[in-house]
Amino acid sequence: xxxxxxxxxxxxxxxxxxxxxxxxxxxxxxxxxxxxxxxxxxxxxxxxxxxxxxxxxxxxxxxxxxxxxxxxxxxxxxxxxxxxxxxxxxxxxxxxxxxxxxxxxxxxxxxxxxxxxxxxxxxxxxxxxxxxxxxxxxxxxxxxxxxxxxxxxxxxxxxxxxxxxxxxxxxxxxxxxxxxxxxxxxxxxxxxxxxxxxxxxxxxxxxxxxxxxxxxxxxxxxxxxxxxxxxxxxxxxxxxxxxxxxxxxxxxxxxx
Ligand SMILES: [Zn+2]
Numbered sequence: 001x002x003x004x005x006x007x008x009x010x011x012x013x014x015x016x017x018x019x020x021x022x023x024x025x026x027x028x029x030x031x032x033x034x035x036x037x038x039x040x041x042x043x044x045x046x047x048x049x050x051x052x053x054x055x056x057x058x059x060x061x062x063x064x065x066x067x068x069x070x071x072x073x074x075x076x077x078x079x080x081x082x083x084x085x086x087x088x089x090x091x092x093x094x095x096x097x098x099x100x101x102x103x104x105x106x107x108x109x110x111x112x113x114x115x116x117x118x119x120x121x122x123x124x125x126x127x128x129x130x131x132x133x134x135x136x137x138x139x140x141x142x143x144x145x146x147x148x149x150x151x152x153x154x155x156x157x158x159x160x161x162x163x164x165x166x167x168x169x170x171x172x173x174x175x176x177x178x179x180x181x182x183x184x185x186x187x188x189x190x191x192x193x194x195x196x197x198x199x200x201x202x203x204x205x206x207x208x209x210x211x212x213x214x215x216x217x218x219x220x221x222x223x224x225x226x227x228x229x230x231x232x233x234x235x236x237x238x239x240x241x242x243x244x245x246x247x248x249x250x251x252x253x254x255x256x
Contacts, residue, residue, distance in 0.1 A: 010095040027109035049074040078123040093248040134234035146241040167194040
């Protein structure tokens with residue numbers, strides 16, 4: 001069976017002398033592995049498109065779960081990523097995350113659009129990396145089913161001057177209600193209990209990321225102090241719900 005579809009190359013693996021496996025994120029088929037005969041040969045007509053970060057129109061054939069590349073027409077390779085070591089490292093984190101998230105995605109199209117918007121922002125705009133990274137993490141983990149409830153305190157239903165994000169439960173707790181929580185009792189129940197202070201502007205930034213249209217996802221700003229907090233809150237929330245660490249994230253953070 002032949003399929004024509006669009007997809008983003010999120011991983012490449014060398015096979016044999018001249019061949020490659022590409023892991024491709026598509027809207028229609030989710031994450032698929034595509035075998036590319038001869039794609040590592042300099043003579044291959046697929047050499048430009050059969051690369052990491054390439055967004056292509058693919059023609060592939062399938063036999064069972066095996067997909068083979070017939071044609072790949074490059075739409076964008078986000079080439080400008082290579083102009084910045086930090087931005088390239090961040091893009092590598094983005095695609096590692098996608099590889100981890102999308103095995104059973106319900107709406108792979110939403111994740112694919114998020115990925116393309118993120119790579120576009122990293123390649124073609126001067127939007128701050130910290131904004132791009134944090135907004136990607138928060139939006140991606142929400143797509144994965146862990147959207148935090150950022151309305152009001154989950155204990156008393158009010159807003160207060162001091163608010164915390166209860167990371168594992170994905171909701172807000174006010175300063176007053178937080179005092180009534182007994183950390184020892186939570187630990188005894190085996191709950192990985194983390195409260196992170198979120199100031200009003202950090203909270204507003206998080207709410208923006210959850211509701212913004214994708215094309216405007218990174219179009220907001222924060223002062224330096226709030227942005228530092230926002231970065232920490234989004235990364236902690238993301239990593240805790242993914243329940244794993246990422247080598248590419250550790251590498252990116254080691255550059256900072
Ligand atoms: Zn409360």
